[in-house]
Amino acid sequence: MTTTPYGVQTAARTAAVAARATDLTKVYGQGETQVVALDHVSVEFRQAEFTAIMGPSGSGKSTLMHCVAGLDTVSSGSARIGETELTSLKDKQLTRLRRDKVGFIFQAFNLLPTLNALENITLPMDIAGRKPDRQWLDQVIETVGLSGRLKHRPTELSGGQQQRVAVARAVAGKPEIIFADEPTGNLDSRSGAEILGFLRNSVRALGQTIVMVTHDPVAAAYADRVIFLADGRIVDELREPTADSVLDRMLRISGGTTAAPVSAATSRTR
Structure with missing residues (x-):
């Protein structure tokens, strides 16, 4: 049993790990312009769990996600997906790993305007030369509510529908x-709730593993667990979050409460 800087008691939890960072540091620039975006961060993201990453602007939350996802290089330390060490991979190997094992959802929908919804969903699999599991694909499409819009191009879809396409694209390949980096940032509250509800259900019913960066306490409340960053360090963790508990924790962090960094790698709130 351990206690976080804000008095949250935690206990060790054993589970398979989908991704992890160990003593990870990311530095941008040199000399007087040097910025330490991540400062010796260690954290694990367990399989079949929904984790939200939160923190004030500039805290390093997006940098952490990008490094663990293999979208950015690390200055020192380790980043792994499964048992694969990302820092040891060459560019082509890293590209293949991201294509085969990782799904991405961004605030910008990143859809190709010349392709219809179905073609956008299956594009990563088409590039990889893999045939989609038709039963699974149909289930994903039905779940995100796109059955009647598959032949429509992005310009013929609303913002919420475009993000549904992006979510279906991320899930369809069974990564x-x-x-997910601010996946509901461009959506109205209703569309955002529908997307978050689907992500939540994909974890509970389908065993999906999701790591989401967000600034929104309501969005974070859909997660199983929230980790909080400040000045490039993990300063707290919260399990079974509610919007109010997340907001309270964010206000303490943003208000300048002094907190020693903690490892979120093997802790669980009771």
Whole structure:
């Protein structure tokens, strides 16, 4: 049993790990312009779990996600997806790993305007030369509510529908882990709730693993667990979050409460 800087008691939890960072540091620039975006961060993201990453602007939350997802290099330390060490991979190997094992959802929908919804969903699999599991694909499409819009191009879809396409694209290939960076940032509250509800259900019913960066306490409340960053360090963790408990924790962190960094790698709130 351990206690976080804000008095949250935690206990060790054993589970398979989908991704992890160990003593990870990311530095941008040199000399007087040097910025330490991540400062010796260690954290694990367990399989079949929904984790939200939160923190004030500039805290390093997006940098952490990008490094663990293999979208950015690390300055020192380790980043792994499953048992694969990302820092040891060459560019082509890293590209293949991201294509085969990782799903991505971004605030910008990143859809190709010349392709219809179905073609956008299956594009990563088409590039990889893999045929989609038709039963699974149909289930994903039905779940995100796109059955009647598959022939429509992005310009013929609303913002919420475009993000549903992006979510379906991330899930359809059955990746080992999905990274989502502010996935509801461009959506109204109703569309955002529908997307978050689907992500939540994909974890509970389908065993998906999701890591989401967000600034929104309501969005974070859909997660199983929230980790909080400040100044490039993990300063707290919260399990079974509610919007109010997340907001309270964010206010303490943003208000300048002094906190020693903690490892979120093997802790669980009771």
